[in-house]
Amino acid sequence: MENLSLIFGKKKSSKSVAKDRLKLVLVSDRINCNDQMFINLKNDVLKTISNYLEIDENAFEIEIINSEKEESPIINAQVPIKNVKFRA
Numbered sequence: 001m002e003n004l005s006l007i008f009g010k011k012k013s014s015k016s017v018a019k020d021r022l023k024l025v026l027v028s029d030r031i032n033c034n035d036q037m038f039i040n041l042k043n044d045v046l047k048t049i050s051n052y053l054e055i056d057e058n059a060f061e062i063e064i065i066n067s068e069k070e071e072s073p074i075i076n077a078q079v080p081i082k083n084v085k086f087r088a
Helices: 002-008 014-030 036-049
Strands: 053-055 061-065 073-080 083-084
Touching: 002 014, 036 061
Parallel strands: none
Antiparallel strands: 053 083, 061 073
């Protein structure tokens, strides 16, 4: 059973999800990024990347995090790439 969780990933507990959401709210508040601004940012990043790559939009994730290494928050995006779009 342990090997299956390595292959398919482990489902996050509701505690972990709530903790991640709280972190996002705190960081967003710190940089004055409201929900609509964050949605617009996500859509703009998604649109720009989609000009060059075919991506899995359902698995696309973006978050603003506090880094222990950096003084200011960081945008972290996970972009699953399906294919590269070639332009002539």
